Amino acid sequence: MSDPALPPEFSLIARHFRPLAGPGSLELRDDAALLTPPPGKQLVLTADAMVAGVHFFADDPPDLIGQKLLRVNLSDLAAKGAAPLGYLMTVSTPRGTPDEWYAGFAAGLARDQAAFGCTLLGGDTTSTPGPISLSLTIIGTVTPGLSVHRFGASDGDGVWVTGTIGDGALGLQVALGALAEPSGFLLDRYRLPRPRVGLAIGGIASAGMDVSDGLVQDLGHLCRASGLGAVIDAAAVPASAAARAAGPRWLETRLTGGDDYELLLAVPPAREDALRAAAAAAAIPVTRIGTFHSGASGVMVAGPGGKPLALTKGGWSHF
Amino acid sequence: MSDPALPPEFSLIARHFRPLAGPGSLELRDDAALLTPPPGKQLVLTADAMVAGVHFFADDPPDLIGQKLLRVNLSDLAAKGAAPLGYLMTVSTPRGTPDEWYAGFAAGLARDQAAFGCTLLGGDTTSTPGPISLSLTIIGTVTPGLSVHRFGASDGDGVWVTGTIGDGALGLQVALGALAEPSGFLLDRYRLPRPRVGLAIGGIASAGMDVSDGLVQDLGHLCRASGLGAVIDAAAVPASAAARAAGPRWLETRLTGGDDYELLLAVPPAREDALRAAAAAAAIPVTRIGTFHSGASGVMVAGPGGKPLALTKGGWSHF
Numbered sequence: 090m091s092d093p094a095l096p097p098e099f100s101l102i103a104r105h106f107r108p109l110a111g112p113g114s115l116e117l118r119d120d121a122a123l124l125t126p127p128p129g130k131q132l133v134l135t136a137d138a139m140v141a142g143v144h145f146f147a148d149d150p151p152d153l154i155g156q157k158l159l160r161v162n163l164s165d166l167a168a169k170g171a172a173p174l175g176y177l178m179t180v181s182t183p184r185g186t187p188d189e190w191y192a193g194f195a196a197g198l199a200r201d202q203a204a205f206g207c208t209l210l211g212g213d214t215t216s217t218p219g220p221i222s223l224s225l226t227i228i229g230t231v232t233p234g235l236s237v238h239r240f241g242a243s244d245g246d247g248v249w250v251t252g253t254i255g256d257g258a259l260g261l262q263v264a265l266g267a268l269a270e271p272s273g274f275l276l277d278r279y280r281l282p283r284p285r286v287g288l289a290i291g292g293i294a295s296a297g298m299d300v301s302d303g304l305v306q307d308l309g310h311l312c313r314a315s316g317l318g319a320v321i322d323a324a325a326v327p328a329s330a331a332a333r334a335a336g337p338r339w340l341e342t343r344l345t346g347g348d349d350y351e352l353l354l355a356v357p358p359a360r361e362d363a364l365r366a367a368a369a370a371a372a373i374p375v376t377r378i379g380t381f382h383s384g385a386s387g388v389m390v391a392g393p394g395g396k397p398l399a400l401t402k403g404g405w406s407h408f
Numbered sequence: 409m410s411d412p413a414l415p416p417e418f419s420l421i422a423r424h425f426r427p428l429a430g431p432g433s434l435e436l437r438d439d440a441a442l443l444t445p446p447p448g449k450q451l452v453l454t455a456d457a458m459v460a461g462v463h464f465f466a467d468d469p470p471d472l473i474g475q476k477l478l479r480v481n482l483s484d485l486a487a488k489g490a491a492p493l494g495y496l497m498t499v500s501t502p503r504g505t506p507d508e509w510y511a512g513f514a515a516g517l518a519r520d521q522a523a524f525g526c527t528l529l530g531g532d533t534t535s536t537p538g539p540i541s542l543s544l545t546i547i548g549t550v551t552p553g554l555s556v557h558r559f560g561a562s563d564g565d566g567v568w569v570t571g572t573i574g575d576g577a578l579g580l581q582v583a584l585g586a587l588a589e590p591s592g593f594l595l596d597r598y599r600l601p602r603p604r605v606g607l608a609i610g611g612i613a614s615a616g617m618d619v620s621d622g623l624v625q626d627l628g629h630l631c632r633a634s635g636l637g638a639v640i641d642a643a644a645v646p647a648s649a650a651a652r653a654a655g656p657r658w659l660e661t662r663l664t665g666g667d668d669y670e671l672l673l674a675v676p677p678a679r680e681d682a683l684r685a686a687a688a689a690a691a692i693p694v695t696r697i698g699t700f701h702s703g704a705s706g707v708m709v710a711g712p713g714g715k716p717l718a719l720t721k722g723g724w725s726h727f
Contacts, residue, residue, distance in 0.1 A: 118633060119558050120484045120617055121454035123550075126445035134432075134529055135440035136545060138498035140536045165439045179457035179543040210453055217459045219538020224498040226455060226545035231442075239438050298439055314437060 098214050104188075105195040111175060111208020122177070122210035130230040133171035137161050141220035145280070146264065151190045153280045154223070155197030161301065162227040163205055164284035164350040168299040170237045170291035171229030173207035179224045181217040205286050235291030239314035242296040242355030248319055248379035249294075249354040249364065251285045253329040254304050258346020259339060268339070274331045282350035289367045290352070293360045300349040305400060307353055308388045312381070315355070320389045321379030323398055341400055344390060355381055417533050423507075424514040430494060430527020441496070441529035449549040452490035456480050460539035464599070465583065470509045472599045473542070474516030480620065481546040482524055483603035483669040487618040489556045489610035490548030492526035498543045500536040524605050554610030558633035561615040561674030567638055567698035568613075568673040568683065570604045572648040573623050577665020578658060587658070593650045601669035608686045609671070612679045619668040624719060626672055627707045631700070634674070639708045640698030642717055660719055663709060674700055 102117055110117045113124040126132060139158050141147040159176065166173055182190070202208055207227070260279025262268040270276065290297060296315055300307045304326065312319050323340065332343055354375075356364050361377070368375040379391075392398040421436055429436045432443040445451060458477050460466040478495065485492055501509070521527055526546070579598025581587040589595065609616060615634055619626045623645065631638050642659065651662055673694075675683050680696070687694040698710075711717040 115557065119488075121452045121488050121490070121548075123488075123555055123557075124451040124453060125552070126451060132443040132445060133440045134443060134496055134547075136496040136498050136530060136543075137532045138500050138534045138541075138543065140500050140534055140538070140541070142537045143500075143535055169438075169440050169442075171440070177453055177455040177545050179455050181457050181459050181462075181541055211455060213456045213543075215457050215459055216462055217538065217541065218461045219459070219536065219541070222457075222459070222500055222536065222538070222541035222543075224455075224457065224532075224541075224543030226496050228453075229440075233444070236442055238434065238442075 101191060101214060105191040106209060109195060109198055109202060109209040111210070113175065114208065114210045117211060124210065127230050131233050131236065133166055133169045133229040133231050133236060134226065135162055135165040136224065136226040137165070138222065138224045140222050147220060149280060151193030152197030152200070155194040156201050156281055158223050158225050159198055159201045160282045160284045161350065162225050163286050164282060164299040164301070166227060166229040167285045167288060168237065168297050168352055169229070169231065170235055170289070171231040173205050173286060174228045174230050175208050175210040176225055176227040177210050178212040180212065181215045181222040183221070184216050232291065237290050237294045237297040239296055239298050239311055242311060242315035242317055242381045243357065244317065244381060244383040246295055246355040246357050246381045247361065247377045248308065248321055248381060249356050249375055249377050250300070250327065250351050251288065251373050251375055252283065252351040253327045253332065254300065254349055254351060255332050255343025255346060256329050257282065257348030257350065258342050259332055259335055261346065261348060262342065268335060270331055270335065272331060274329065279348055282348065284350055285352045285373055287371045288352065288373050289371070290354060293363045293367060294354040294356055296355040298353055300351050300353050302347045303345040304349065304353065305345050305388050305390060311353065311355060312386060312388060315381070317381045318384050318386045318389070319379055319381045320391055322391050325376065325378040327374070327376045345400055420510060420533060424510040425528060428514060428517055428521060428528040430529070432494065433527065433529045436530060443494070443529065446549050450552050450555065452485055452488045452548040452550050452555060453545065454481055454484040455543065455545040456484070457541065457543045459541050466539060468599060470512030471516030471519070474513040475520050475600055477542050477544050478517055478520045479601045479603045480669065481544050482605050483601060483618040483620070485546060485548040486604045486607060487556065487616050487671050488550065489554055489608070490550040492524050492605060493547045493549050494527050494529040495544055495546040496529050497531040499531065500534045500541040502540070503535050551610065556609050556613045556616040558615055558617050558630055561630060561634035561636055561700045562676065563636065563700060563702040565614055565674040565676050565700045566680065566696045567627065567640055567700060568675050568694055568696050569619070569646065570607065570671045570692050570694055571602065572646045572651065573619065573668055573670060574651050574662025574665060575648050576601065576667030576669065577661050578651055578654055580665065580667060581661065587654060589650055589654065591650060593648065598667055601667065603669055604671045604692055606690045607671065607692050608690070609673060612682045612686060613673040613675055615674040617672055619670050619672050621666045622664040623668065623672065624664050624707050624709060630672060630674060631705060631707060634700070636700045637703050637705045637707070638698055638700045639710055641710050644695065644697040646695045664719055
C-alpha cells in the first residue's frame with residue numbers, strides 16, 4: 090500500500106478508492122473493469138458531471154459532495170425504473186488537495202453504496218489547475234420492456250411527482266444568503282438529494298424523468314418528447330413545511346428552480362392505484378399535480394382561480 | 409432544433425452531439441441510454457479524464473482533443489483485448505466557448521467513431537469556471553475468458569511492445585519548445601494517439617496494459633501485478649526515425665515519458681508465433697524488448713554492455 094516505487098496517485102487510489110471497489114472492478118488494479126451482464130436484463134447507463142462553483146461549493150463537506158455525485162446519477166436511474174449495479178468515476182482535483190478531502194469524499198460514497206446497493210467499478214484520478222471536477226457514469230439494470238422514458242405519455246395521463254418540489258432551489262437561496270431558514274432543512278435538501286431508487290414505476294408510468302432543472306422546464310421536456318401539452322395546478326404542487334414557511338414570494342423559485350431530484354411521471358388513470366401501491370411499498374409519497382393533454386404544446390401553470398401564472402423563467406440552463 | 413423554449417445547452421447537444429449518437433442512445437433525448445448487452449459477451453469498462461493544461465493544451469485543435477479523448481480510452485480497451493461498443497462523455501467548458509470549438513470537437517469524435525467502430529450513448533454538458541474538463545467512459549465487449557489483465561505473466565514470458573516508444577513524450581517536449589522537430593511527426597504523435605484496437609491478444613498475451621505513464625513505470629505495474637521482475641534492453645526498445653534523430657540525450661525521456669498509447673504485453677515463448685500472426689493480420693508492428701523473471705522485483709533497463717541504466721525518474725504521476 091505504501092510501495093515507494095509507486096507514484097502518489099496510486100497510493101491515493103489504494104487508500105481511498107480501493108475500499109469502494111466491488112465485483113468486476115478487479116480491485117482497481119487494472120485499467121478496466123470486467124462485467125458479466127446479469128442474464129435477461131437490459132443495461133441503463135447515464136453520466137453526470139459536477140464542478141465546484143457550479144454544482145456545489147468548493148468548501149461543502151466532502152462526504153456530501155461524494156454523496157451528491159452518486160445520488161444525482163442514482164436519480165436518473167430511478168427515473169428509468171432501473172436498479173443500480175455499479176459506477177465509474179473520474180476525479181480531477183487541484184494539487185495539494187488534502188488527504189482528508191479524499192477520505193471524506195470516499196466516506197460519503199461508501200455510505201451511499203451501502204444505502205443504494207452499488208459499487209465502484211473503475212475510473213481515473215487526475216490533477217487540475219481549476220476547480221474540482223467530478224464525473225460519474227452509473228450502470229443499472231432493468232427488465233426488458235419495463236424501462237421508462239421521456240416519451241410515451243398520452244392525452245389524459247396524470248402528471249405526478251414524488252416527495253416535495255422546490256426544497257433544493259430554496260436551499261440554494263439559503264446557501265447564497267438570500268433566504269433564512271434556521272433549521273437547515275432546505276440547505277440539506279440542496280446539498281443532499283434523495284434519489285427515489287426503489288419506486289417500481291416500470292409498467293406503471295407511461296413516461297418519466299427526474300426533476301433536476303426545475304419542474305416547469307422538465308415537464309416541458311416530457312411534453313415535447315410525447316407531443317403533448319400539460320396543465321398543472323400550482324396549489325397542488327407538494328411543498329415541504331419549510332418551503333411553505335418561506336412564503337408565496339418564493340413560489341416561482343419552487344416551480345422553476347432546480348435540484349429537486351424527485352421523479353416526474355406520466356401515469357394513465359387506470360394505473361393510479363398501481364402507482365399508489367408501488368409508492369406505499371417504497372414509502373415514497375406521490376402526488377398528482379395535473380394532466381397531460383393533446384391541445385397546445387407547452388406547460389401551463391394554473392394559479393388561483395385557474396388563471397395561468399406568468400413565470401419569468403422556465404428553468405435552469407448551464408449556458 | 410431551434411425551439412426557443414429550450415435552453416442553449418439543449419440546442420448545443422442537438423447541433424453537435426446528437427449526430428454522434430448510436431443504438432441505445434435514444435438519440436440523447438432521454439436521461440439515460442438503454443443497452444442490450446451482446447449475448448455471450450462480457451463487458452469491459454474504463455474511464456479517463458482529460459483537463460486542459462494537464463492532458464492537452466487549451467488551444468490545441470478541438471478535433472484533435474476529441475480524438476485524443478476517445479483514443480486514450482480505446483487504448484485501454486485494446487490492452488484488454490476488447491472491441492469498442494459505445495461511450496458516455498461529460499464535457500465541462502467555460503461559458504462563451506465558441507460554437508466552432510464544439511463543432512470541431514464533435515467532428516474529431518465523428519471521425520474516430522467511424523474509424524474504430526463505436527457510437528455515443530449519452531453524457532452531460534455543463535459549464536465550468538475553470539479549464540475545459542472532459543471525461544469519457546467507454547464500453548467494450550470481449551469473449552469470456554479472453555480478456556487480458558495486468559496480472560497473469562509468468563517467469564520467462566517475453567516483454568513485448570507495439571509500434572515505437574517515446575514519440576509522445578518527445579512530442580510533448582516539442583510542444584513545450586524544448587525540442588525542435590520540423591516535420592511535425594513527434595508533435596502529432598503527442599496530440600493524436602494511435603490506439604492498437606484490433607490486435608487480437610486474447611489467448612496470446614498472458615498479461616498486458618497500454619503504455620500511458622511511461623514504459624518503465626507501466627512495466628513496473630505489470631511486474632508488481634504478476635509478482636515478477638523484468639529486464640529490458642534499451643537498445644531493443646523500438647524508436648521512430650524522428651525519435652532516433654533527436655539523439656541519445658532523449659533516451660531517458662523515451663523510456664520514462666508518457667503518452668505512448670502502445671500496448672505492453674507479456675507473451676509466453678510458445679505463443680510468440682501466434683502474436684506475430686495476429687500482429688501481421690492487424691498490420692501492427694510488435695517487438696520483443698525483454699523478459700519477465702521470478703528474481704528481484706522491479707524493472708532493470710540494460711544499457712550498453714548489459715549494464716543497468718540509472719534512470720532518475722520512473723514515469724509520470726499526476727500528484
